[in-house]
Amino acid sequence: MDILLITLNARYSHASLGLRYLKANLHELEDRAEIVEFTIQQNKEAMLEEIYRRNPKIVSFGIYIWNFLETTSLIKDLRALMPEVIITIGGPEVSYEYDDTEIYPLVDYLITGWGDVSFYQLAKSLLVEEKPWETKVIKGIEPPLEEIKLPYYLYNEEDIKHRTIYIEASRGCPFKCEFCLSSLDKTAWRFPLEPFLEAMDDLYVRGLRQFKFVDRTFNLKKDFTLAILDFFLDKLAENPEEALFLHFELVPDYLSEELKAKILQFPNGSLQFEIGIQTLNPTTQHLISRKTNLVAAKENISWLSKHTDVHLHVDLIVGLPDEDLESFAKGFNELWSWEPQEIQVGILKRLKGVPIIRHSSEYQYSFSQEPPYSILKNREMPFVQVMEMERFAKFWDSIANSGRFKESLALILGDLPFENFRALAAALSKHFGRAYGIALDRLFRAIFDYLTQERKLTIDEVRAVMREDFLRTGIKGWPKYLGERPDDRLFGPQDEGNEALPQRQRQHRA
DSSP, rough: OOOEEEEEETTBBBHHHHHEEEHHTEEEEEEEEGEEEEEEEEEEHHHHHHHHHHHOOOEEEOOOOTTTHHHHHHHHHHHOTTTTTTEEEOOOOGGOOTTTSSGGGGGGGGESOOOHHHHHHHHHHTTTTTOOOSSSSEEEEOGGGGGGGEEEEEEEEEHHHHHOEEEEEEEEEEEOOOOGGGGSSSSSOOHHHHHHHHHHHHHHHHHHEEEEEOOTTTTSSHHHHHHHHHHHHHHHHHHHTTTOOEEEEEEOOOOOHHHHHTTTTTTTEEEEEEEEEEEHHOOOOOHOOOOOHHHHHHHHHHHHHHHOOOEEEEEEETTOOOOOOOHHHHHHHHHHHOOEEEEEEEBBBTTTTTGGGGGGTTOEEEOEEEEEEEBBEOSSSOOHHHHHHHHHHHHIIIIITTTTTTTTTHHTTTOOHHHHHHHHHHHHHHHHHSSSSHHHHHHHEEEEEEIIIIIIOHHHHHHHHHHHHHHTTTEEEEEEEESSSSOOOGOOOOOOOSSSOOHHHHHHHO
């Protein structure tokens, strides 16, 4: 195969949308290109062998924050093994501040920004015209979206059945939040609606029932949003017995009455909204150029919580400028009162090229020098507190966001959600010596002991809620500390309950 399009995904279940765009837009060269997706956990020699046996002329890598180190290592060995092969790279992790990276000297070409058109031009020059490109760094062309061929036909049956299928109805973002790479976009662009919906129809006909939209501002243009939701409502009407799941990222203060009415037409469990709040501190909002109407955001999130069954996943970021732990705690407690199902606690990352670096001196930022470039400390938050919040976030995921402690959570959080969970996370961290890889049955016991021994809650009230949660886990056997075992008829389906709790590897949106 002449062209290999490669990336290292975080896990197998992720399918690369970017590689599929490159292949779809190669025109007459498309049949000479193959997509090869690895994962960061794979053996490097095995990946090299996969590349070597295909004997490519061009190998192009998609570089992201989660695969930068592993891809650099792979390219070092690929260059030694196949010195004649042309290596190109692109992606957000090498579109900015690439000069001093270890990977840059190893490659022949680097495309910054969009690659849909520019990679085709480069490949045509190298393979058809047989002449090198005049520069090593190529600034990606940003054509009108109607000139970009949609790639969804390249998702195959295996992808549709077993992997996350990513969708974008638009690109870019009009907002300028300084921690986010999308702040560098000029605006947001929408794909032409009719061909986009035709592609969605093809995916649906081929069996896709989970659509994960990656648009930064899905609800920004009301008519466009409503048209897409109408398309999926029609599918639900045609096949009411077929479950459908849609994930969108919403701007929290843009929720029109028409959109609310449309949301109410979807059946329970079919919608998930990811909503970036990031901070409720007005001073911090100003410093990071974040323009969110918090009054409207509260009203809309509270409405969604009270009047719909939409699963709400709301983001907060630890470590933003001029926000200390007390301010973060106040924002956390306020946000929890809006009743989202999940609060995703993210640790600030210093992504390459983002404007937030302008605050580095005044706010005394120190960041990790390797991906994901997480904050180590700043003026308001010392290193010890940042590490504490790292553990807080992991335990929050395992306990609050996992849904495994649904009945117990109100007892755990009480009237001071942040303060009470902070104390629990500290106790669990001391008990286990870590905040990850903890067997579920051991976590249950540790929480029970903490609530009864440290919080001095009565055994009966703790048992009452934790019994309900333990029943749903399907863990075999019954722990004596929860009292007499309930009737077996109360148990749900059995599953493996003693495996390590899954840990999210989610990067806050960049």
